Amino acid sequence: MNSKFLFIPTALIxxxxxxxxxxxxxxxxxxxxxxxxxxxFLNASAVPSSEVPTQQxxxxxxxxxxVLKNSCVGCHGEVLQEGExxxxxxxxxxxxxxxxxxxxxxxxxLTNGEMPPAxxxxxxxxxxxxxxxxxxxxxxxxxxIRRSEEGHSSFRRMTRYEYSYAxxxxxxxxxxxxxxxxxxTASEEGFKNSSEMxxxxxxxxxxxxxxxxxxxxxxxVSGEEPEQIYYGISMRTAGEKMGGFAxxxxxxxxxxxxxxxxxxxxxxxxYNYRNGQFSLFPNKTRTNVPPLSNERxxxxxxxxxxxxxxxxxxxxxxxxxRVRASxxxxxxxxxPTLRLSYGHQASNNSHAFEQVGEDQAIMAxxxxxxxxxxxxxxxxxxxxxxxxxxEVGGYPNPTEYLVFQNVHQNGGLRERADIQxxxxxxxxxxxxxxxxxxxxxxxPESPHKNDEVVYAREVLQPFMRRAWRRPISEEELDRKLALxxxxxxxxDNFQEPMIETLAAVLSSPNFLYLVQSDESAxxxxxxxxxxxxxxxxxxxxxxxxxxxxxxxxLKNPQVLIxxxxxxxxDPRAERFxxxxxxxxxxxxxxxYLQVDKKAYRQFDPFLKEAMQEEPIALFEEVLHHDRxxxxxxxxxxxxVNERLARHYxxxxxxxxxxxxxxxxxxxxxxxxxxxxAGLLAMxxxxxxxxxxxxGIWLLE
Numbered sequence: 001m002n003s004k005f006l007f008i009p010t011a012l013i014x015x016x017x018x019x020x021x022x023x024x025x026x027x028x029x030x031x032x033x034x035x036x037x038x039x040x041f042l043n044a045s046a047v048p049s050s051e052v053p054t055q056q057x058x059x060x061x062x063x064x065x066x067v068l069k070n071s072c073v074g075c076h077g078e079v080l081q082e083g084e085x086x087x088x089x090x091x092x093x094x095x096x097x098x099x100x101x102x103x104x105x106x107x108x109x110l111t112n113g114e115m116p117p118a119x120x121x122x123x124x125x126x127x128x129x130x131x132x133x134x135x136x137x138x139x140x141x142x143x144x145i146r147r148s149e150e151g152h153s154s155f156r157r158m159t160r161y162e163y164s165y166a167x168x169x170x171x172x173x174x175x176x177x178x179x180x181x182x183x184x185t186a187s188e189e190g191f192k193n194s195s196e197m198x199x200x201x202x203x204x205x206x207x208x209x210x211x212x213x214x215x216x217x218x219x220x221v222s223g224e225e226p227e228q229i230y231y232g233i234s235m236r237t238a239g240e241k242m243g244g245f246a247x248x249x250x251x252x253x254x255x256x257x258x259x260x261x262x263x264x265x266x267x268x269x270x271y272n273y274r275n276g277q278f279s280l281f282p283n284k285t286r287t288n289v290p291p292l293s294n295e296r297x298x299x300x301x302x303x304x305x306x307x308x309x310x311x312x313x314x315x316x317x318x319x320x321x322r323v324r325a326s327x328x329x330x331x332x333x334x335x336p337t338l339r340l341s342y343g344h345q346a347s348n349n350s351h352a353f354e355q356v357g358e359d360q361a362i363m364a365x366x367x368x369x370x371x372x373x374x375x376x377x378x379x380x381x382x383x384x385x386x387x388x389x390x391e392v393g394g395y396p397n398p399t400e401y402l403v404f405q406n407v408h409q410n411g412g413l414r415e416r417a418d419i420q421x422x423x424x425x426x427x428x429x430x431x432x433x434x435x436x437x438x439x440x441x442x443x444p445e446s447p448h449k450n451d452e453v454v455y456a457r458e459v460l461q462p463f464m465r466r467a468w469r470r471p472i473s474e475e476e477l478d479r480k481l482a483l484x485x486x487x488x489x490x491x492d493n494f495q496e497p498m499i500e501t502l503a504a505v506l507s508s509p510n511f512l513y514l515v516q517s518d519e520s521a522x523x524x525x526x527x528x529x530x531x532x533x534x535x536x537x538x539x540x541x542x543x544x545x546x547x548x549x550x551x552x553x554l555k556n557p558q559v560l561i562x563x564x565x566x567x568x569x570d571p572r573a574e575r576f577x578x579x580x581x582x583x584x585x586x587x588x589x590x591x592y593l594q595v596d597k598k599a600y601r602q603f604d605p606f607l608k609e610a611m612q613e614e615p616i617a618l619f620e621e622v623l624h625h626d627r628x629x630x631x632x633x634x635x636x637x638x639x640v641n642e643r644l645a646r647h648y649x650x651x652x653x654x655x656x657x658x659x660x661x662x663x664x665x666x667x668x669x670x671x672x673x674x675x676x677a678g679l680l681a682m683x684x685x686x687x688x689x690x691x692x693x694x695g696i697w698l699l700e
């Protein structure tokens with residue numbers, strides 16, 4: 001990048017002056033020690049009382065109490081208390097009263113349409129919305145008041161990303177379940193999980209119920225086991241599609257090419273969407289993987305090749321893609337990275353592809369290629385809109401393709417970073433058993449499937465426990481069973497009304513809210529498990545946390561330390577690092593940055609990806625190795641991958657796309673957040689730097 005992207009604004013100079021004043025002529029390690037001694041991060045801060053809203057108890061007496069009296073007191077009043085519940089004695093004060101959990105239950109049954117019962121008459125939509133909106137507002141206000149008094153909130157709604165991760169872990173699917181939910185509002189500090197920002201309206205509850213229904217439908221299957229589509233593609237077959245193998249002088253080895261390693265004959269890879277001329281067809285039957293052959297697809301660094309699969313893959317389910325591959329040079333320290341994308345081109349002006357899964361570091365030697373695989377969620381990726389309307393060879397073109405890309409960026413050493421692909425397998429829909437594992441998570445096997453009431457309880461009880469993160473009472477279970485039985489006559493089978501019932505479980509405040517049952521007491525073990533999981537995994541507690549909560553052991557300090565260390569070592573902890581750092585540093589600015597390619601020809605998508613990852617990698621290094629917080633301001637190391645190391649001009653060789661710690665000398669102006677290329681670039685306009693914007697960003 002041009003030096004103007006590295007300009008240090010006046011605010012940084014002032015910061016450096018303050019550090020020098022506080023830490024005169026000290027070494028970096030001495031500065032870290034002083035930082036530990038003077039740290040104020042352990043002092044909890046409360047919300048200023050002037051910013052705290054007041055409760056609307058008068059509104060309750062004027063508008064909400066009359067509706068409850070007319071619609072609910074008949075069954076839940078002085079004379080009759082169905083479910084041992086009285087609505088006429090509920091304390092509307094959600095801060096000082098003792099009926100918070102009952103109010104959450106009122107919100108749940110009204111939102112899900114469970115109350116009032118059909119035989120008791122309908123509650124007008126306007127009145128229902130009025131109660132739900134009042135409750136949502138009071139929950140938000142109570143949360144802010146508790147934060148101001150105690151420095152924390154006793155309950156809040158899940159954020160969009162927590163909701164999505166929770167459903168991913170609950171259902172076992174890697175989909176984004178929150179893409180249709182309303183956008184989150186950030187707090188003044190830039191964070192999206194601040195309780196004062198997280199409330200729900202009556203309309204939002206319905207949105208959450210629809211999202212839950214869609215998620216459950218994606219997780220479950222119905223009908224007979226589908227026929228699997230199978231491709232077993234040798235590189236001889238793929239190369240012949242390109243025109244057949246020719247003598248070495250007839251093709252360019254600097255471009256993607258298919259080659260016979262024994263004869264040296266080959267052909268350059270190519271692609272054209274017209275007439276389906278490069279389309280490959282699935283096998284009629286699944287075949288065994290053949291032994292190693294001499295034909296390979298070779299991808300030089302930075303190159304990519306399309307493999308056209310026609311229009312045969314199904315609309316939904318998962319496609320498994322496997323390649324037998326290796327790097328080209330056996331004993332090189334450098335190793336390339338393979339990326340898979342899925343896309344299509346219907347016409348000159350209609351084409352798209354998107355990355356699927358994680359990049360794969362190709363470590364295998366050419367003598368012993370290894371298998372590398374990806375899973376593609378076919379219902380979640382961009383599909384060809386003409387896929388089902390035309391045959392292969394038609395126009396617009398209906399086919400879809402895989403894009404294999406060598407994302408290695410090693411400058412002039414391109415020949416040492418080649419990837420060789422020897423064989424390709426594609427299976428769709430892919431599953432290890434039928435019904436699928438995700439279906440069995442929701443609908444477990446049982447000898448009682450023919451007894452719908454018994455089986456419904458067997459489905460509901462474990463699902464509600466996992467979703468609500470606590471034991472489920474018989475009364476709660478009976479209410480959900482009653483909802484299922486109410487819905488059952490409107491459907492032709494057991495599964496559909498059960499999905500509707502489970503969607504009600506997932507749109508309940510018991511799922512959507514993080515609550516504290518007793519405001520005057522510490523969190524119980526289940527609440528602690530939930531807070532811990534939401535903090536470190538942005539999701540639900542797993543079986544181990546729930547088991548410890550069952551035993552009452554989670555509050556034991558040694559157990560809590562052990563669980564925290566276990567959870568931080570889990571890949572799910574990367575969610576916390578990513579969400580915290582991106583919100584803390586306002587990194588959406590970098591997402592939307594458009595760099596002037598004419599002014600900065602060396603800027604490419606791989607560099608931008610590395611810039612986006614670098615702050616997160618530094619945070620994880622500090623977190624997992626308990627490094628000094630001073631390292632965020634100044635460090636004697638950087639976290640880089642190969643592309644970023646080349647951009648920074650590091651002397652030490654760095655290979656591959658994964659980030660690692662690299663020491664830097666005092667002469668190199670790198671180390672800490674304030675010198676990272678992405679954070680400097682994101683406060684520019686993509687052409688010129690903006691010192692004022694950077695200074696404001698730093699102060700904020």
